[in-house]
Amino acid sequence: MKKILFMAILIAMASCIPQKKLIYMQDKSAEKEYSNPYQKAEQITELYKVQAGDYLYIKVNSTREEIDKLYNLGSNQQLTQLGNATSAKYFSYLVKDNGTIDFPYLGEVEVAGKTTTEIRHEIQAKLSRSMDSFSVQVVLTNASFSVLGEVRKPGQYPMSRDQITLFEAISMAGDITGFGKRNQIRIVRPTPGGSTTINVDLTDKNVIDSQRYFIYPNDLIYVEPMAIKQYGIGETFSFSMISWLISIGLFINTLNK
Template structure:
């Protein structure tokens, strides 16, 4: 039994469309294209220091050669309780520094020194400010500061979306995407949204991961509480309206039609 030529024509069309739809160009996938040609125009923002913002949580410890003199400038250390008791007493776990909450006005209440405005300062700038103020009371003070609520959220078409705690002060967009397991094949690499809050206002930027020039953007280096969103590409949006296995079924049907055409030829 031979199929009419029109059937063969339809089969060829299906196979051709399937082949074209399965091909994804390099320009749509590869990151930082043309990096070797970008040359000197690529310059990452040299100011990598995070600025302290309202609602940030800070740990600040003060020490000095005469530790007794530095004690009044430290909050009491808290012990983290653990389950269980020993000899009728609760067992205390690892000790932990208390945190300073930066209020809506950008202030903290610091022992002895009182109200200090810290919003807009980097960790290093606040460190120098405290050393200068405490130095009026203590010789050669040592001040250690850490921002403990540095988090970023990565959402959308990534392999492991979520909110991530960052231990250091420097986080780039590619590193954040790496923490989220990189973009899935369905994520749009040319339109990654980064949202942040600055001075009480929401700001945002769309970045193109295929362009090496994104390192020049102020949004390339992330800040605390930034949100990164990867938009799904057109194929993924369309697949949301039908069974995700439809592509598999179409592929199987195309192969069967091709085999039938070859057999009957």
């Protein structure tokens, strides 16, 4: 009986999560030995580099409809009517393993490692040799990110633009649970040179507007669980329930004396 009582007390003590670990964007400047690890982002947009496996929607707009049809897989109206990224891929160019796409009449065009703006400029330059009075639109149609770990709705989420904030991403996943380490968020980011891991502390207000504050296509966000999760205690486990168990244990212990 004493062992059961001891375990109940131990769990009760371990279950007390300090509020400081749950609050976002705290001012830590007054803390001893604190040093701001974040620097303000100098650039936010145009940072994502296209990779193998991505899908690009490319539309050529000119003054001649018959010319447009030669280069375009689908019209803007068709893309809008499809309404989802999966269907949009049918009207997009797949970036092959060698980093190229097969574009009508231009053949293989190297796109990996370039931004959508750089790709647009390159295609415009190639087409300008044979046509004039036109424009080119390039859109990444598979932009998405994934969230795993201690969030309420883990999964893969589409992005409405090529970069969103970390708080926007977390909110789409239903926020971090009461047992998620808000000060130890990991972002796994694929790059042309291999994946990199970025550590972020969401309890530090200085993370806002830093380079680590933004999420890009194909990023993976991982929220590590607190050690208390090993006890199998869920968020709905009430502290009053723990108190009740301790009271029952004390009562039974008294009867056994």
